Amino acid sequence: MILQNGKEEWKKTIREFYKPFSIELEKANKEIEHIKIEEEVSDVPCEKCGRMMVIKYGRYGKFLACPRIS
Numbered sequence: 241m242i243l244q245n246g247k248e249e250w251k252k253t254i255r256e257f258y259k260p261f262s263i264e265l266e267k268a269n270k271e272i273e274h275i276k277i278e279e280e281v282s283d284v285p286c287e288k289c290g291r292m293m294v295i296k297y298g299r300y301g302k303f304l305a306c307p308r309i310s
Contacts, residue, residue: 279307 279294286293286306293304 281307 277297279296282293282295282304284293284304285291286308289306289308291307294307295302296305
């Protein structure tokens with residue numbers, strides 16, 4: 241419903257948006273549980289154990305980690 245001042249009723253707009261959005265969000269949450277990120281092996285040896293470090297992804301991007309610690 242558009243009001244006289246040209247603005248829509250915000251509660252109705254939120255309801256129309258949120259119902260389909262919540263369905264998609266629930267579907268995405270179920271699918272993401274099945275995703276496994278494969279570790280990439282680098283060519284940098286670990287200083288402590290000698291095994292090749294792996295590339296992992298964190299909050300700030302990629303980083304190297306020892307495969308024994310993971």
